[in-house]
Amino acid sequence: MNRTSPPSHSAAQQEVCSQTLPLNEFLTFKIVALANALQTQVTRHYIAPVTPVGLTEWRLMGLLHQHGETHAGALARISLMDKAQISRSLQPLIDRQWVLRRVDPQHGRRHLLSLSEQGLANFNQVLEQARPFQAALLNALSAEERAALDQIMGKLVRAAAVIDAEATRRRGPDSAAVPAE
Template sequence: MTLSLQAPRALDDLLNYRLLRLFALGGAPVIRLLEGRYGIARREWRLLALLAAHGEMSPSQLATLAHLDRPRTSRALTVLVAKRLVGRQVAAADARRARVSLTDAGRALHDEIFPQVAAINQQLMSVLDDPTAQALDAALTALTEHAQRLNEVTVRDVRADRRSGGSRRLRRGDDMESP
């Protein structure tokens, strides 16, 4: 029998949509914790956690690790610098080059929040027995690696033009009937 994820017929059968729903529902308690108790956004938390895990790096490297575009990363870093959770050191030789790292306050905040986020994660995962959790971990790893390969071979010169409200194909009128 073919699973609906392997032969999708509706939105609820699409893997990305199901993962998005899980992300939204499973992440809601984390967002309430971060915003309600600590006054930081999920994106800010992601940057803090990555800096805690990987140490000092350039904003571009951080954007790549966080799967964010550079402007969003820059805005979030500006907020984190203003909150004194992240420090930004500009290279003396080239003002365009910078490195970011956690401040002592940023490290302390990460160390306070992470166990709480991990506990929420454990609560979410508690419905799975060990073999199912291991299978999920293996499946997520395989899907992530395959998605990475797909992104590397996908046509790179075709990009959606979001400002014009659609794809280039629609703007060119390839599929539109003539009046």
């Protein structure tokens, strides 16, 4: 009987082969599918019944709530969204006077953005509805699983940044996907 020697790494430590990785195992596909399912639920059950804005607008309101007065370029960097998408999504909020815009005294061509009182009230109304949903999702995991998920997500974010930096270095700095302000 001819036996092969066991692999030097355990199954958990074996590297994934980039040449044979099936499409349905792409981490980006799995994460996007989960994110899309959760976003649909949040929009349908918590945002739409309370306010006429969409998920992207509500997220921008959340970023303004979290970071305070800032400009569109900073929102683009924080959210990893395109500045044009940010601009399109902000305009209805500005039109409703939920987001206030004023010229940045430090940079005359830039505008500072902040939530108005009405914008904050609308944001908080949705937040109040969404918190139990988010808590229920997190409570589907044990405390150890939540800590592991946080650790894994952080590790993936760092790995993605390293991979992106290496790809940018190989192609040159002008190939960066996210435009600088």
